[in-house]
Amino acid sequence: MSGVVRFYQDDDAPPMSDFQVVCTVNWESPEVVWVHGLMGKGNRKLWRDFVDKLHGLGVVQIRALRADGHILPRAKPHPDGRGLVLYVADLMRDPPDSAFTEP
Numbered sequence: 001m002s003g004v005v006r007f008y009q010d011d012d013a014p015p016m017s018d019f020q021v022v023c024t025v026n027w028e029s030p031e032v033v034w035v036h037g038l039m040g041k042g043n044r045k046l047w048r049d050f051v052d053k054l055h056g057l058g059v060v061q062i063r064a065l066r067a068d069g070h071i072l073p074r075a076k077p078h079p080d081g082r083g084l085v086l087y088v089a090d091l092m093r094d095p096p097d098s099a100f101t102e103p
Helices: 045-057 088-093
Strands: 002-007 021-029 031-042 061-064 084-087
Touching: 002 045, 045 088, 084 088
Parallel strands: 031 061
Antiparallel strands: 002 021, 021 031, 061 084
């Protein structure tokens, strides 16, 4: 299953508002999603909200293939050598100083 995710600056943005970031999300399994085509200029709040939503849906890993110089925040190389992986539980357990989320 796949879908397009649009990130908006305001939680209550009206229909047809300009989005900050857009990407495609492909579900490899109920616990693993791949992020493709991440484009735009977001901020920490948008990324936190996205990861928090995926965590609430039971996602354990967010994976991506990124070109050199492009990052997936807090991601590490996946052990199988296929792209990067962000372990959602690690991020929830060890949030960055920007107050990612309540434990």
